[in-house]
Amino acid sequence: MMEAEIFKALADPTRRAIFEKLAGGRMNATALREGMAISQPAMSQHLAALRAAGLVREERQGRFVNYEVDPEGLGSIGRWLGKYRAYWPKRMDDLKRLLKDMDQ
């Protein structure tokens, strides 16, 4: 359902980098910026896009906002991928099990 936003969010290399960084552990926006040559507003906007896509979720903690990977987004991609299992390369055969479950 939210594929549009998910794929659009991941289409941007900066956003993929942010996501990857978050996969290393929850982090606030300022920490995320470290070593990333990105302005504060830009980071905020990227995080908003990732959040809207369901790829990331936030948890306010005082004046900090901690972000972390949201499994929901990954699940959506998995479900999307599943629709095309007929075309998966052999290496992905095991994925078929997943699909069976996800189809209910």
Next chain:
Amino acid sequence: MMEAEIFKALADPTRRAIFEKLAGGRMNATALREGMAISQPAMSQHLAALRAAGLVREERQGRFVNYEVDPEGLGSIGRWLGKYRAYWPKRMDDLKRLLKDMDQ
């Protein structure tokens, strides 16, 4: 490696629709256009983007070009998804098997 092009290709709803249509079976560009309110050049451009992303491949056949889903692209997405298996929702647990294989 080609994540950039893959996600950018899938970010467009028209291209996702084309891909989905192709998942129903190989088809030439003209057949793909049927019922799709899309001009011939636009279709050609979309197919070029999907091809560049490795999501689709072509096979010339006389004056027709048949397109079909390319498992390579799906494999790339699977590999990308795999990097974040630590965050997969439970429903996707079986996917872990796949990953083990893909990591060699």
Next chain:
DNA sequence: GAATCAGATAAGTATCTGCTTATATGTCCT
């Protein structure tokens, strides 16, 4: 309460993207 800090939002702008029309390439048919 005032200064400070984390983050979000607003508005403007340059670049990118997907479309269009026009034209080119290549194949088939008679």
Next chain:
DNA sequence: AGGACATATAAGCAGATACTTATCTGATTC
């Protein structure tokens, strides 16, 4: 060879996107 057909490419343009600077909100600390 000439015309019709399938597709690709070129050039131009309107709308989308990612950035910038400036400002705002809310929480902490003194």
